[in-house]
Amino acid sequence: MIPKDPVILLSFINTKLRDEYASLSDLCAALDADEASVMAALASLDYRYDPQRNQFV
Numbered sequence: 001m002i003p004k005d006p007v008i009l010l011s012f013i014n015t016k017l018r019d020e021y022a023s024l025s026d027l028c029a030a031l032d033a034d035e036a037s038v039m040a041a042l043a044s045l046d047y048r049y050d051p052q053r054n055q056f057v
Helices: 006-019 024-031 035-043
Strands: none
Touching: 006 024, 006 035, 024 035
């Protein structure tokens, strides 16, 4: 289960991307998470996914 709070979600997602997954798509597929929902939640904090860095910045 992924965190609902956007600030905690940011830390959770970036850690998982750094340590375990090659892309946001891979992470969402493995955790059965909706990629658009994750991106929208983090966009509310003004963070965008950077595929070259494989993190939200």
